[in-house]
Amino acid sequence: MSEAVRVLVVDDEALVRHALRAFLADDDRVTLVGEATDGSEVVEICEAMHPDVVLMDIKMREVGGVEATRRVLEWNPHCRVIALTTFTTEWRALEVLRAGACGYLVKNSTPEQIIDAIVAAHAGDRVVSPEVQERFVRAAIETGSSQITDAPALSDRERQIIEMIAKGLSNAEIAQELHYAEGTVKADIRRINNEWNVENRLQIVLRATELGIISL
Known part of the structure; x- marks a missing residue:
């Protein structure tokens, strides 16, 4: 351990x-x-x-x-x-x-x-925290601070991961829910970060909301 x-x-x-x-x-x-x-x-x-x-x-x-x-x-x-x-x-x-x-x-x-x-x-x-994350997303959308762009293709697993990130689940919790290794989840999140040119979970949720992939 x-x-x-x-x-x-x-x-x-x-x-x-x-x-x-x-x-x-x-x-x-x-x-x-x-x-x-x-x-x-x-x-x-x-x-x-x-x-x-x-x-x-x-x-x-x-x-x-x-x-x-x-x-x-x-x-x-x-x-x-x-x-x-x-x-x-x-x-x-x-x-x-x-x-x-x-x-x-x-x-x-x-x-x-x-x-x-x-x-x-x-x-x-x-x-x-999910409730604070939601406030960030709503504030950014209301002020129009981000530009919406077309989303690269996502796998079903990546979409599930994004939805779980929006709910505030940790990497370990996501891995448990999807029955994958935590390292696999981390690799998927890194790919999403790279494809969307974002740096962290909050930015993933914001971009996914802008693109209509999730709703809050």
């Missing part, structure tokens, strides 16, 4: 930290290596504990999650930061994603969704 992903939790609410601590302890894919109550503590704890992934609250008393994300990535550009917050507005998500976070989850996500996101982020994926 591969080594567990080292996780640092940053949140100023003790109840949230307690809940995360409890369910992270129940999954051997991850291990909690530290906690911080404010963004001002993050770099010091990162230097001591060397996390692979940081779960980052956005609104904190002294140093908020956006600035703390920048500090983490200055410390180690290879560390992965996932925002975990109550905010669902797209501008909040854009703010922290532009600061370098690779993911944005809302706090009503299930423990399984959060852990799957941690594992996926560590593997190099970008993870966004």
Whole structure:
């Protein structure tokens, strides 16, 4: 079995930290290596504990999650930061994603969704909660910020994968649903990225919506 992903939790609410601590302890894919109550503590704890992934609250008393994300990535550009917050507005998500976070989850996500996101982020994926992803897509369509082009031919499996990405499923969940190896799913997603000239799951969903392949 591969080594567990080292996780640092940053949140100023003790109840949230307690809940995360409890369910992270129940999954051997991850291990909690530290906690911080404010963004001002993050770099010091990162230097001591060397996390692979940081779960980052956005609104904190002294140093908020956006600035703390920048500090983490200055410390180690290879560390992965996932925002975990109550905010669902797209501008909040854009703010922290532009600061370098690779993911944005809302706090009503299930423990399984959060852990799957941690594992996926560590593997190099970008993870966004479905409800926030939908807001991105709707905002982009309403503002007409993208140009619609003809879609290259897709296989039935690729269409299924796109539909599951839109529902927020991880690569592992998609592989389980389709009864394929996770590596096969990743290869299909890479092909879609290359064919559509997009970089991540959110852009796949946006393009698929523009082309009428899926609807939200």
